[in-house]
Amino acid sequence: MIVDVSEIFYSIQGEGSKIGYKAIFIRLCGCNLKCPFCDTKYALSCKNPMNAHEIYEKISRFPAKNIIFTGGEPTLKDNFMAYFMKKYNNYSYFLETNGTLFPKKSINLFSHIVVSPKMFAINLDVLKSLIKYSISIEFKFVVDENFTKELELMEELGLKEATFQPVWLNDSMESYIKKTVRIIEKLKDIPYNIRIIPQIHKILYGQKKGV
Numbered sequence: 400m401i402v403d404v405s406e407i408f409y410s411i412q413g414e415g416s417k418i419g420y421k422a423i424f425i426r427l428c429g430c431n432l433k434c435p436f437c438d439t440k441y442a443l444s445c446k447n448p449m450n451a452h453e454i455y456e457k458i459s460r461f462p463a464k465n466i467i468f469t470g471g472e473p474t475l476k477d478n479f480m481a482y483f484m485k486k487y488n489n490y491s492y493f494l495e496t497n498g499t500l501f502p503k504k505s506i507n508l509f510s511h512i513v514v515s516p517k518m519f520a521i522n523l524d525v526l527k528s529l530i531k532y533s534i535s536i537e538f539k540f541v542v543d544e545n546f547t548k549e550l551e552l553m554e555e556l557g558l559k560e561a562t563f564q565p566v567w568l569n570d571s572m573e574s575y576i577k578k579t580v581r582i583i584e585k586l587k588d589i590p591y592n593i594r595i596i597p598q599i600h601k602i603l604y605g606q607k608k609g610v
């Protein structure tokens with residue numbers, strides 16, 4: 400089975416509750432959205448066909464057992480992910496998704512799913528199904544200083560907790576830290592269990608690929 404792969408790399412998880420753990424990333428090509436703030440635009444329409452064995456050969460060189468399927472939007476390749484995870488079942492698999500498509504073939508093969516909904520493209524039915532059928536799930540929102548919509552969505556989905564990551568656009572480090580502190584101060588008044596994590600990858604690596 401063939402799939403287009405933007406990049407495969409070994410790094411640490413920079414987002415969500417698994418932050419800091421070593422992981423191998425398989426970034427699949429293609430996305431069903433076009434977010435203006437996307438920081439992986441190079442993965443939205445790339446072509447780099449690889450078969451499952453080639454991908455396995457590459458990941459098996461790394462001394463880690465956690466694999467993260469990311470994108471783009473990896474759920475576009477639901478069949479491939481299900482095939483790969485069943486064939487190479489000596490790894491723990493994680494998914495990063497925008498939550499607009501339901502991966503019905505692969506959902507029960509992921510140890511953990513991070514959903515990062517985009518406020519302009521919410522599919523409530525899919526989000527509710529992801530919550531219902533995943534083994535373990537968390538919601539992560541990349542937020543600016545106005546996060547009313549994110550809180551409304553949490554209310555609608557009955558979420559009691561989530562991770563908020565202040566968005567890093569073209570900020571200097573100093574302005575990013577100041578923005579993050581303002582968001583922290585606003586969130587102190589919110590009655591949800593919200594974890595605030597800066598965009599660690601961007602602090603450490605900027606826009607560099609494959610790290």
Ligand code: SF4
Nearest residue numbers: 430432434437471497
């Ligand atoms: S959903 Fe993610 S990968 Fe797709 S365009 Fe938006 S930010 Fe980029």
